[in-house]
Amino acid sequence: MSRWRPALRIARRTVVRAPWRSLLICAIVAVPVAGVTMADIVARSLDDPDRHVSRELGSADAMAIVTSERRLESNELAAWSLPGVTPAAPVSAAAAAPDDERDPRDVDIDALLPSGARAVGLDGFGAVTMTPVAAGTRLLHAELDAANPHEPLDRHRVRLRAGVAAEGDREVLLSPGIMDRLALDIGDSVRIGDVEGVRITGVARAPFCHGCDQVFVARGSALAPTVERSTPLVGAERRLLVDLPPGTDFPVVQAQLAAAGVALMPRSAFGFDGGVDLDPRNVSLEAVQAAAAVALIAGLGLLEIVLLAGAAFAVGVRRQARDIGLVAVGGGSPRDVRRVVLAQGLVLGVVGAGLGVLLGVASMYAGRAGWERLAGEDIDRWVLRPWEIAGAALIGILAGLAAALIPAIGAARMQVVDALAGRWGRSSNRRPRAPWIGGSLILAGGAIALLGERSMSAGFRRYQRSLEMAAEMGTILVQPAGTGAILAIVGGAAVVAAGLVVLMPYVIGLVARIGSRLSLVPRLAVRDASRNRHRSGPATTAIAIAVAGTVLLAFAVAGNEAADEATYVPEAREGTILLRGYDLDRGFEALGSSRDEIVAAARRPVETALPGATSVELRVPVLPCGAALLTTQGCVAHESLPLSTVTAESCRIDCVYAGGIAVANGVAELEQLAGARLGAEARDAFEAGSAIVFSRALVEDGDHVRIGPLGPNAAPAPRGPTSPDLGIEPTLLLDAFYVSREQAYATLPAVVISPSHLAALDADTHVDTVLITPGSGTTQGDIDSAARIAADAGGSIQVEDGPEALDRRVYLLISGIAGLVTLVGVAITIALSAAEGRADLATMAAVGAPPRRRRAIVAAQALFVASLGVVAGVLFGSCFAYAARSTFGAPEFTIPWSSLGATLVLVPLLAMVVAALCTPSRFPLQRRIEE
């Protein structure tokens, strides 16, 4: 240790003597440490076991559950008290005889609790509708709770943000979301369920659910129990939060309450250990993908730090060459010299990591509102895990040391006389093994990734076939991927990145050979990069890796967009306008009239607003009992359906999702519903009494389709494989004519029947949607007018214009990220080049080079380094995007040309312009050190 002392002393003071370089390295280390610190604190704070308990109990000591039983046995009590176990209903409720049951509301809990204890009810009254007095719409579901914002035991349930607490029977507090969406103010009146004239006294929200639509009433308010609910209440027990006096013997109280049929659950019963399930059988694919992505980002991020900081260190050590020589003259061995440089890495790593932790913690507190908005919850208490934060700091320190390692080795190899003369051997190709090592690493990484790609490609081909087949049916598929394959690709990427680090200096030397054919400025720039590969190499590699990451992201975004397009099930034919008697998108429903009435009222005005429009009603058959009619052949498909099942001939498809059944009055209406002219055979078949079926999966025995009821008053819906006779009456086996279509529609029917079929079923129809085909001259203004008319009537319109295109700004953002990292890398290289090359520039000035020449040289250096890094990064990222293409979900490899183009062209140009603008053209003359 004593031999580290002088090294640390020199390092500490060198750091102070070169403040800008030190600041740069510290910043490179500090920023990621700050990010990790912040992420750790947020994740731990949100996942804190105490927080899970507080979510349920707030500050209460226990929860009392008054059951409908008169007594709970000890074994039943134990089930309630197990940590993490929250039975949904009393254990022996089912076994209890009805005669023994009681109404939990009749139990006087205060009389059962020890003296000094307090209990408040956890009263929820389910979902209610909310209607502003002056509005034509209403909110469908808002949770109604009884809670007092001034009650300490309710602190985890309600927090007042404006106004005063609700006290009277017709007073409520509303959550901010409701206030905004219904354009309400404090003091306004609303209708809650069927109760009119309820006054809003304030705005409050649930601290653990900012986005929840909630209505709070005072505990004991007459409103809550009487209001009509939009969903029925379930459960028979009554729950209360209990505050026990200090010194309470919990087991004794628990036993006393159990004897009275009340379960007292301690805080430990709500505990959640936050543990991770390590059983590989329980690890989901998404978890593996996320873990692999985090590992890749963290690993490459660390490499970025090491490369960028390493370049800065390399220059620092060169400028220290004479000091290092003096240490050697004083008897310092190569190991001592290494220590001197490594100690700088240690000092800067410690300072950077420390700053990072401070920055992370400070931004945590400063950005509290933002984090709460992001989490959608209040964060009352930050959880700092010192060891985890120390771990992040340690990684920062190790990154500092790693960045100093290569320069330290170089310094230790330096001849003492060269060091004393400030003469550091120029970078050269004297290490012929480096390109071979680098090339081998890249090939090995590529091979590993290729293995991963191979193992995924089989699943990918199946997926492509499935997508084609599923299009007709309108089902959703999950893209294939394998854990091992993902890990292989990520591992391969890491190995290739290591290869790039080794190979890049050689590549720079190789490319720089073109320098002799260039004019003066680019020649100087290229040769500077080549002769100073200690800095240009790491910086270029850092740029390449960062660009590769953003390129991969661009491919992923483009792939996801293509996947969305491929799996998109349109509502109707493109361009069709759908007029509906409701607007569920916004959670609102029209009042006072049925959907059919709204559609009927809005149809004419809307069509008038759309010149040249033609329309057809989507008449859906409904049985007198209220049940909808569905095809009963085929069955249910859902997102987790195995691909093998979907691709099989007997594939199972969700009939509702495929479009359902509609009634057409004649061929003309049939073709309007189909959105296309049908063949003569189909028209004849329909006129002859056959139903038209657009999905092969619904055809039974080649020329029949079976339809039957489904709905609240019908028999249970068929699920899973079905038999021809479901035993559901009435079912009807109709002659069917299959018409092939390439695309399924969510709204257009999969089966069209005639009015005679309807009569045979003794069914009626209702119309809640009209399909409008706009005229050719329809403008956006016409559509906007139609939308307003529909909204005024309580309905809505929707234009089917294909899957929502990704905002082009996303691609710009991705290119922007690449540009930012490139600029950082270029800035470091240029700054270091400027620091090292002052004497060269002084010589240039001495021989008559004009001041602007310096800018030109710097710009050319930036262009060279950025171009090389960007090209390498685009190649690297593209290759791995191809290997990982299956995970993007697109049916084919989608190339984000615009993003790649912007990255390849704009980023180097941006780097060049910024470098030129930020470089002063005049500089002081400098004495040349004799070499």
Next chain:
Amino acid sequence: MTDSILDLRAVTREHGTGDALVQALRGVDLQLAPGELVAVMGPSGSGKSTLLNIAGGLDAPTSGSVRLAGTEIVGMSATALAALRRTSVGYVFQDYNLVPTLSAVENVALPLELDGVGWRDARRQGLEALDRIGLLEVADRFPDEMSGGQRQRVAIARALVGPRQLVLADEPTGALDTTTGEFVLTQLRDACDAGAAALLVTHEARYAAWADRIVYLQDGLELATQGAV
């Protein structure tokens, strides 16, 4: 001469290859006995500094033998040479003598600390060395807070700290005024009188006059020797 502290035999040093070949030293023989101060003179490029570097193990000869206190140092590992420099050889250069990030006493104590001597002990010895040259008051100043003369005297103190047998001084008075230059020579002379040997490279005859012997170099060859051998 078996009791020589420094014994160079047929030492040559070549730089570069082909047309760019430079013969810095061409078969130089030189021996230094304990207590002897030898001055080396010659024009620029005559090989004076190269001779000094080879003598201290900072550079390796192309051919020939270099023995330090009886030990052949040609072919020694960098670590072994470093150990030798820590314990037996002290250097003084014309400029850039001190590590700028260490204070005066830390600079003086550096070889001791690198040799594993504890900080307190090394500092004590450093302070004693500074006291001997009358610079105790600048002990905690950094090089950029001292005058050129003070810096050079601190360098002398560093070269003499510990049990040094050989002091190598490369134009140590080049940037100093006469008074300070003579003070530096006095220190060297005193060290030699105390039993060490010193090799002094200088351009100035008045400083060479302090030496027991003067060796003249030109184009890497020893032209003449003045004084007792």
